[in-house]
Amino acid sequence: MIPANFNYHKATSLKEAIALAGELGEEAKYMSGGHSLLPMMKLRFATPEHIIDISKIEGLSYIKEEGEFLKIGALTTQTEIEHSPLLKEHYPIFGDAVWLTADPSVRNCGTIGGNIAHGDAANDQPALMLAVRATIIAEGPDGTKTIPIDEFFHGFYMTALEPGDILTEIQIPKAKKNSGGAYYKMERKVGDYATAGVAVHVELDDDGVCQEIGIGLTNVSAVPMRLERGEEVLRGKKITDELIAEVGQIASEDCEPESDLRGSEAYKRSIVNTITKRMLNKALERARQ
Amino acid sequence: MAKHTVTMTINGESVTAEVDSRLLLVHFIRENLDMTGTHIGCDTSSCGACTILIDGKSVKSCTYLAVRADGANITTIEGIAADGTNHPLQQAFHDQHGLHCGFCTPGMIMRAIDLLETNPNPTEEEIRWGISGNLCRCTGYNNIVKSVQQAAKEMAKEKEATV
Numbered sequence: 504m505i506p507a508n509f510n511y512h513k514a515t516s517l518k519e520a521i522a523l524a525g526e527l528g529e530e531a532k533y534m535s536g537g538h539s540l541l542p543m544m545k546l547r548f549a550t551p552e553h554i555i556d557i558s559k560i561e562g563l564s565y566i567k568e569e570g571e572f573l574k575i576g577a578l579t580t581q582t583e584i585e586h587s588p589l590l591k592e593h594y595p596i597f598g599d600a601v602w603l604t605a606d607p608s609v610r611n612c613g614t615i616g617g618n619i620a621h622g623d624a625a626n627d628q629p630a631l632m633l634a635v636r637a638t639i640i641a642e643g644p645d646g647t648k649t650i651p652i653d654e655f656f657h658g659f660y661m662t663a664l665e666p667g668d669i670l671t672e673i674q675i676p677k678a679k680k681n682s683g684g685a686y687y688k689m690e691r692k693v694g695d696y697a698t699a700g701v702a703v704h705v706e707l708d709d710d711g712v713c714q715e716i717g718i719g720l721t722n723v724s725a726v727p728m729r730l731e732r733g734e735e736v737l738r739g740k741k742i743t744d745e746l747i748a749e750v751g752q753i754a755s756e757d758c759e760p761e762s763d764l765r766g767s768e769a770y771k772r773s774i775v776n777t778i779t780k781r782m783l784n785k786a787l788e789r790a791r792q
Numbered sequence: 793m794a795k796h797t798v799t800m801t802i803n804g805e806s807v808t809a810e811v812d813s814r815l816l817l818v819h820f821i822r823e824n825l826d827m828t829g830t831h832i833g834c835d836t837s838s839c840g841a842c843t844i845l846i847d848g849k850s851v852k853s854c855t856y857l858a859v860r861a862d863g864a865n866i867t868t869i870e871g872i873a874a875d876g877t878n879h880p881l882q883q884a885f886h887d888q889h890g891l892h893c894g895f896c897t898p899g900m901i902m903r904a905i906d907l908l909e910t911n912p913n914p915t916e917e918e919i920r921w922g923i924s925g926n927l928c929r930c931t932g933y934n935n936i937v938k939s940v941q942q943a944a945k946e947m948a949k950e951k952e953a954t955v
Contacts, residue, residue, distance in 0.1 A: 542837060
């Protein structure tokens with residue numbers, strides 16, 4: 504399969520990329536790793552007139568703690584995330600997710616920025632970003648934008664990014680004492696999109712009371728979804744098995760899955776319940792270590 | 793639609809060509825360069841038959857634009873050992889019966905090169921996860937895993953000998 508014709512432009516700086524996007528208009532699409540966009544182009548689901556290749560822009564691939572934040576450059580590949588000693592040690596939720604994302608060769612190309620900017624609720628990073636309450640940094644014709652993750656996902660493949668905007672960095676509050684996260688997705692076969700997935704991040708105080716909680720769901724709604732009602736149940740409380748069971752039930756009620764090749768709606772609601780409980784337990788275990 | 797001039801290194805040789813924007817790297821390698829060791833299987837980045845190395849990292853060349861490979865250092869199955877000799881992975885696939893029909897083998901070997909570069913002494917589980925993006929419909933994978941294990945040992949010995 505060969506994509507429809509398009510014009511290719513290579514940008515070597517953010518400035519150049521944004522200027523090109525301004526010149527070329529709305530028919531231009533940015534491409535970083537290309538492992539979501541190019542398959543769609545080959546299937547002719549997407550037929551952009553112009554591709555602006557941003558993968559060669561220098562300085563957008565890094566993982567570092569700075570001030571109050573963990574900062575990840577948008578062009579950091581999934582493989583780099585998988586092997587980062589910092590993330591392995593202090594942010595194991597990333598390893599959980601990346602391990603289950605596509606396969607090693609795809610992860611060599613796919614970038615974290617692309618996984619989020621694509622705006623696909625089937626991707627793994629959006630739920631994770633919701634759980635850890637990320638902030639998205641973007642550069643565009645209007646300068647730098649700082650977008651809280653709860654304002655980022657607007658719809659099916661729709662995000663807060665406006666024409667010309669490039670997602671440049673993800674910021675996440677630095678790992679605190681007594682905090683932990685976990686992610687799991689059910690997949691039909693290795694490398695598939697999630698049948699359903701759940702990301703959990705929890706912060707406890709010294710007495711084990713839940714100070715902050717984030718729960719994000721993968722591929723059970725058109726838009727990446729935060730389980731708000733479940734978070735409210737847990738916030739400010741000592742998390743017990745009964746509360747975990749209640750939140751699992753809420754997850755199965757509040758998610759909005761559709762029956763498809765990956766499973767029926769009822770099946771998906773059932774596994775969301777189970778995965779939510781398991782990930783709450785796993786995140787708590789990590790927070791208590 | 794404008795043509796683009798690209799220059800890349802393939803198996804140690806510099807190649808310059810005019811390519812269309814939409815030309816896929818796997819077609820460039822197979823059709824423009826007549827190197828047909830890199831196979832096309834699913835054409836949807838699922839099966840890994842088209843796996844090559846770009847700057848040392850395994851990549852599915854059906855999901856990579858040739859124009860993006862401008863400046864890249866590419867290795868295909870043709871470039872991993874001198875003519876008449878076998879790379880330790882090729883030898884191991886031969887010794888361990890790591891192939892039946894052979895269609896997946898070039899991609900499997902290119903993927904395994906990256907795997908062993910990153911993790912020279914993988915466990916069986918790490919090998920199975922490591923080749924999870926490469927499908928084989930003949931072997932049931934057991935002999936492929938054995939092949940990668942044999943090659944890991946051989947390559948470790950070679951490394952020791954050169955130190």
